[in-house]
Amino acid sequence: MSNPLKIAVLGFWHVHAGDYARQTEQHPGTDLVAVWDDDLELGQAGADRFGVPFTDDLDALLARDDLDGVVVTTATNVHRDIMVKAAAAGKHIFTEKLLAPTVAEAEEIIAAADDHGVKLIVSLPRLYHGYTQAIREVIAGGELGQLTYGRVRLSHDGAVPTDEGEGWLPQRFFEAKPAIGGALTDLGCHPVYLTQLFLGADPDQVGAIYRSVNGRGLEDNAVVTLGYPDQKVGVIEAGFTSRNPFTIELFGTQGSLTYTEAGNALHVTSSASGGEPRQVPVPEHGTDAFAQWVEHITTGTRADDNLARAVELTRLVVAANQAADEGRTIAYQAP
Incomplete structure (x- = not known):
């Protein structure tokens, strides 16, 4: 080596x-x-x-x-x-x-x-960002109570036409065979794996609505809904048609959490702490996936968590694409 x-x-x-x-x-x-x-x-x-x-x-x-x-x-x-x-x-x-x-x-x-x-690792970068760790700690601390709803939105303007052409995202991202899918399959992967991290990878229902605002061949605007056996609901949003701040919202029986990349601000409101909103410090990002890969190679270790999450990400994206294609909510079989 x-x-x-x-x-x-x-x-x-x-x-x-x-x-x-x-x-x-x-x-x-x-x-x-x-x-x-x-x-x-x-x-x-x-x-x-x-x-x-x-x-x-x-x-x-x-x-x-x-x-x-x-x-x-x-x-x-x-x-x-x-x-x-x-x-x-x-x-x-x-x-x-x-x-x-x-x-x-x-x-x-x-x-x-x-x-x-x-040694194999998949680029799932937001798993290792500081806000993700901070949110996991809030959930584990019980301030939100039983989670009942979660929403993660990520979008950019890659498909918005400009004076120079159709947008900065290449047309190959809208070709069904090589790309597999549009906004949900590409950018939407990040909200998918984060929703699975926060709410769980075991919903029993998946629904999806895909739309093509700019008509380039695949969806550039997507919403996926998840229903869980314990009755919580997850909402995943992805798009190539607007540049909005990346946002995470979690609600539970005792409180709520909101994160926005605008100002890197994480706020928690909980009845357990008197119902007053407080800002939670967001730590620096952890070791990124590429650096983890190098470490796994040099130490001979395996990226167990990353690979397990990569498979579950694939499973849910496939289900969402099926739900959108069939125009109905489908039963989801977690492993």
Whole structure:
């Protein structure tokens, strides 16, 4: 194993490919050495941007003895094929979400990584942000009582037309086969895994409404509703058609919690503390997923929690897409 680890970026399909390439350059434990893409124009532009060699021969790249790991930022529909091949070659894998289009494929990727001793982690960044930790502590402390309702909204303006064109989000994000889905499947992943973290990954009903404000092929405006056996309700909102502050709202039998990224402000009101609202300090972000991946590689440990949450994220996104496609609330089978 190299020191620093030699890493290649596989695919510049995703808009975050450049961010992860930059992170690979900046982390003291990793070194960006190559870019691969089956889209020659995207791949060459990415390689030129970071001053590393480009190749369109994936097999030759994965056969390199001096390559330790890969960052996968290809189209979602080829994740399984790419990652199973990388695992078989003994290359550690950091990947953009979704892990795969289906639960079966996600589990196949994880099994391949385990079988070949490869360290795999999925980019679920908001799990490790400071507000997430603070909210978990409030829930655990019982100030809200029994949770009854939760709402998480995340949106950006990537599909809003500008004078220059259709918007900054590439049209490939609205192509059904490579993208798998639109706003919910991409940006909505963050509200999904946070809702699962706060309310639980075991709803028994899932409903969804998808709309395309700008008509680019897939939904750019989405709302998913979750019903739980203990009667609480979860609401997940995602969109490419407005830039609003990221917000989290949780309500319970004894109090309420609101978080907004505007001012990084977390407020809690609880009958247990007299019903007066108070601002809760938000700590610094924890270790991000990329740095955790490097640590798992160097220490030989497994990202158990991350991988379990990645599978449940996939399961719920698949269910939401089904509910939206069928135009009805569907029964949800948690594992």
